[in-house]
Amino acid sequence: MKLLNIAWRNVFRHTRRTIITAAAISVGLSSMIFMNTMMNGADKMASRNIIDFETSHLEVFARDYYREEGVFPLDTIIENPKYVNDRIEAIPGIKGVTPRVKFQASISNGIDELPVLGMGIDIENDRRIFETGNSVVAGRFLKNSGDVLIGTDLANDMSLEVGSYITIITKDRNGTYNALDLEVAGLLNTGHPLFDRNMAIIPIAEAQELLALEGGVTEICIRAIDEETLGPLKEKVSDEIGAQYEVFTWKELNAAIFEISGFKRAGQFMIGLVVVIIAAVGIINTMLMAVMERIPEIGTLKAMGFSNSRIVRMFIYEGGIIGALGSALGCLIGMLISIYLVQVGLDFSGLFENVDIVYPMKFIIKGEIDYVNMLYVFLFGIIVSVMVTLWPVRKATKLEPVDALRHV
Amino acid sequence: MIETRDLYKDYRIGKVLFPALRGIDMRIEDGEFTAIAGPSGSGKTTLLNIIGCLDVPTKGKILIDGTNINELSSKGKAELRKTQIGFVFQTFNLIPVLTAYENVEIPLILLNLELQKKKERIVAILEEVGLGDFIGRRPNEMSGGQQQRVAIARALVKEPTMVLADEPTANLDSTTAKEILALMQELNEKHETTFIFSTHDQLVMDYSRRTINLRDGRIVEDKRKPKGPR
Structure with a gap:
């Protein structure tokens, strides 16, 4: 007969009370796990969208090109991309390299005009490191000059379809207005709002001509073989190409998004805290009752020579057992919900339909289980x-x- | 041997000072079977609690085998209760979630006994109090008399020098009360354990060989007789 054994029996002295208390704990904890799974899933999805469509792992710019997100100047560009490209490709640990030209533009269907982000891509190389080519849901990928790829949302907004003609209007490097007629070759559905709603993708040669870049590009995207060691790789690339270029990791380029993610975590923590306080009040209430109704019993134990510490230990075991039951149940429920989120996900497409969110993901958010967090x-x-x-x-x-003995 | 010298105990209830004991001088030898009698409020429970190191006197000395227990720390008192003193309560005070066997085992948790020896002792004492067949029963599956037998077994299992019983029969019918008293007397003779119990019940007094009568916190009579009826 051990104290733990006695505590175990006492826990089931009032089975219903114990179950309700454990349930309160488990609801709190499972919702914490649920939120964590969602947040992880959303972050992972956002990261994947950025890596697979937007920046890849590393991006090289001409020095002083990158000032802030969403600004695409043409005054400082990579003038000799071939040189940079070749030097980078020689570095071990690189899976692929591709140049891109990004520029602010607007497109017109003859009636409406909408601002978009124009992007010129290397048709061959871009497919190797980005998923853009695998996200064409109608028509085909870029092939001929005069082709343009747009997102399904943009197509809806402007009543465009495969085969429609649009005009892209922009200012070239010298500040002169320039325009180009294009035929919609395919529609993209990437899950990345920027690509689906605000992007017009054309072959890089045409972008260079449109912008008078004379063979220059705004950036070179690098995909690494190992995603986890981008820091050292960035150093290597930087050393190899010299000081007139700057290298950024995808995380550095999207600091604002991960700042948002930090806010969400803080919010998640606050919600978690409230939930835990509610559960804690439940346990306090249960243990208070358990102690009060057993004060004569405590007196009896003391009369038999039990020390305070031993009695405290017995009740700690009781609280611990209720806590462990609630936690186990909470983790189980949390895990089941998480598995559902991983397998099926939550459909937010209706919620975000007409909202311009900066967070690069949409549609169905799938969860990502963090077992360490669960522990x-x-x-x-x-x-x-x-x-x-x-x-x-x-x-x-x-x-x-x-x-204590006299206490009723 | 228990000896009290000029023992006083005052309780303060609000602003009123209530004297429970007013100068108790007595001596109880080892192996005695003594009743402390008197109407309610006469101070019997208080005296018993002080002897049992559960309460401290306001003034005066109490010696157990020559040691002044007032001078013991609360740890020292707990140690004394752990090894020397067994308690039997009016309301039995068994732990409801434990069986008869487990209730009797509780005091032994504090003593380092071999498992086998522990088992033998528990079973032996439960058989002695006549509960050999009720070892696995929980308190709510037993009658009041049976529960009090478990309590007596629990008090005796650690082989103390004295058992203090506060109104042990007050919650029992007279037939059961008689049985419990007969049992206590039998155990007293067999184990030579000192039994001191408080009561206001004539029946209990009839059983005791010595009756100390209290009234208003003073001893008014100390009566001895050769042997109680069986």
């Missing part, structure tokens, strides 16, 4: 339960045995 949540549940047990028990053990 922390489990331990957290037990620790909170034990902590809130201490208060009523310490109060009860302070009573003299006579007073």
Whole structure:
């Protein structure tokens, strides 16, 4: 017969009370796990969208080109992309390299005119490192000069379809207005709002001509073999191509997005905290009742020579057992919800239909389970339960045995 | 041997000082079977609690085998309760989630006994109090008399020098009360354990060989007789 054994029996003295308390804990913890899974999933999706469509792993610009997100100047560009390209390709650990030209433009269907981000791509190389080519849902990928790829959302907004003609209007490098007639070759559905709603993709040669770049490009995108060691690779690339160029990782280029992600985490933490406080109040209430109704029992134990610490330990075991039951149940429910989120996901397409979100993802958010976090949540549940047990028990053990025995 | 010298105990209830004991001088030898009698409010429970190191006197000395227990720390008192003193309560005070066997085992948790020895002791004492067949029963599956037998077994299992019983029969019918008293007397003779119990019940007094009568916190009579009826 051990204290733990007695505690276990006492936990089931009031089965219903124990179940309700454990359930309160489990609801709190499972919602924490649910939120974590969602956040991880959303972040992972956003990261994938950025890497697979927007920047790849590393991007090279001419020095001073990159000032802030969403600005695409043409005064500082990479004038000799071939040289840079070749030097980078020689570095081990690189999976692919492709140049891009980004420029601010607007497109017109003859009636409406909408601002877009124009992008010139190397038809062959771009497919190797980006997923753009695999996201064509109607028509085909770029092939001939005069082809343009646009997103399905943009196509809807401007009533365009495969085969429609549009005019792209922009200012070239010298500030002169220039325009080009294009035929919609294909429609993209990438899941990245920027690409689906605000982008016109054309062959790089035409972009260069349109903008009078004379063979120059605005950026060179690099895909690494190993996604985890971009820091050292960035250094290597930087050393290889020299000081007139700058190299950025995809994370550096999207700092603002991960700042948003930080805010979300803070919000998630606050919600979690509230939930935990509610659960903690439940445990306090249960343990307070458990202690109060058993004060004569505490007196009896003290009369038999039990020390306060032993009695406190017995109640800690009780709180711990309830906490462990609630935590286990919470983690189980959280895991089941998480598995659902991973397998099926949550459909937000209706919610975000007409909202311009800067966060690069949409449609169905799929979860991403973090087992380490789940372990922390489990331990957290037990620790909170034990902590809130201490208060009523310490109060009860302070009573003299006579007073405890007489207590009704 | 238990000895009290000029023992006083005052309780403060609000602003009123209530004297529970007013100068108790007595001596109880080892192995005695003593009743402390008197009407309610006469101070019997208080005296018993002080002897049992559950309460402290306002003034005066209490010696157990020559040691002044007032001078013991609360840890020292707990140690004394752990090894020397067994308690039996009016309301039995068994732990409801534990079986008879487990309730009797509780005091032994604190003593480092071999598992086998522990088992033997528990089973032996439960058989002695006549509950050999009720070892696995929980308190709510037993009658009041049976529960009090478990409580007596629990008090005796650690082989203390004295058992203090506060109104042990007050919650029992007279037939059961008689049985419990007979049992206690039998155990007293067999184990030579000192039994001190408080009561306001004439029946209990009839059983005891010595009755100390209290009234208003003072000893008014200390009566001995050769042997109680069986």
